[in-house]
Amino acid sequence: MSTIDLFTVSDEERARAAAHARMATAQAANIPDIPASTPLRPVHRVAVIGAGTMGGGIAMSLANIGIPVTLIDSSEQGLERGLARVKDNYATTVKRGKLSQADMDQRLALITGSLQMADVKDADMVIEAVFEDMGLKQDIFRQLDAHCKPGAILATNTSGLDVDAIAAVTSRPQDVVGAHFFSPAHVMKLLEVVRGARTAPDVIATLMDLGRRMGKIAVLSRIYPGFIGNALFRHYTREAHFLVEDGALPHEVDAALKKFGYAMGIFAVHDMAGNDVGYQTRKAQMATRPTDRRWNDLIMKLCDQGRLGQKSGKGWYRYEAGDRTPQRDPELERFIVDESARMGIVRQPISEDDIIKRCLYGMVNEGARLLEHGIASRPSDIDITYLTGYGFPAHHGGPMYLADRIGLANVLADIQQLHARYGHWWQPAPLLEQLVREGRRFADLQPAP
Secondary structure: OOOOOOOOOOHHHHHHHHHHHHHHHHHHOOEOOEOOOOOOOOOOOEEEEOOOHHHHHHHHHHHOOOOOEEEEOOOHHHHHHHHHHHHHHHHHHHHOOOOOHHHHHHHHHOEEEEOOHHHHOOOOEEEEOOOOOHHHHHHHHHHHHHHOOOOOEEEEOOOOOOHHHHHOOOOOHHHEEEEEEOOOOOOOOEEEEEEOOOOOHHHHHHHHHHHHHOOOEEEEEEOOOOOOHHHHHHHHHHHHHHHHHHOOOHHHHHHHHHHHOOOOOHHHHHHHHOOOOOHHHHHHHHOOOOOOOOOOOHHHHHHHOOOOEHHHOEOOOEOOOOOOOOEOOHHHHHHHHHHHHHOOOOOOOOOHHHHHHHHHHHHHHHHHHHHHOOOEOOHHHHHHHHHHHOOOOHHHOOHHHHHHHHOHHHHHHHHHHHHHHHOHHHOOOHHHHHHHHOOOOHHHHOOOO
16 A cells, blocks of 8 residues: 555665754754753773673773773683784774774773673773673673772663663662673664663763764663663564465565665575574563464574575575675575465465565554653654665665655554554554554654754
């Protein structure tokens, strides 16, 4: 029912989308209940806990703006590996002519390694960047509470865990905040700042400002599973997987997404990242998840077959030695067809339009929920999160902006049809229904600059 061509965008519309992105970037820095004049806490020295890929990237982001960093890890091997990775990253930038050797040496000199948690004692801010494990993070925050000076900001780099549950193990929940960096942290421009129930306003303001100084776009989110970005991304990936069960093949889904404007299709992305990412978490969740809705476990079955992606030479595609170009794999495609039959699904051809609608409209519907519950402050915050951190095609302006362009009545009508056909995951968001009833758009929810 869309009234526009999702694959063709005029120069005029591209210009409007670019203007919207500029507005969204500027608006993201404005927090409705925290005045711009809020005094910031000093951030002269930072400690980063965890010397893995993420921790090293965060340390580089800080050193790049002249802030001394203590990079702390629990093992000497892990610390040495992390410091070596940081040095290699800088060396690559020098080799490309984007950084002088003198600047590299200056930045490396700002990063000090340590194996002692007590070395956080002089830090104005600590950023924890360990595995997504609640117990581990809580243990670290108990230690930080014991060692950090009063007034130090305690930030957790989590992509979806409950920041309040982490803050609860400290005696200073007002100082605890979420700082969701995106990997590689020294390159990616998005920083989700996650506000806990008791996070102090000046902590939020200070982290938002630090993000800006690091050259990032900082977007504020309330606590919600996946915050803003991953909350929507779950719907995008789940629909892509359901599409494969319903009749599309991975290369068809990816081709439609690339035609829409994504640099890579979702299945090629899975293969690049590794299909086993999150395998153990998903395996654990399978035992307790609700049985009143549809789930997709194809990616788990691929892992069980050793189809981990590029690193194993086969995943959703196959790969020739030394070549990362995805190639169709008849064996995988037979497996998908057999799985559909096993589940009692009659496979049907799916058009490019329907592939994009199902991947896009699930995000829009979830975005409406985030706005309704105050998780995101404004529609443009969702758009800039997607344009900056998730590769959403810039010429479409973001999922909420594009929904307005398509027409919310059209979007809702399609969602209602999908709900009638597929059930639970397509329950229309009350805010979306309300906006259609009132003849309004997401843009009408946008506060004045």
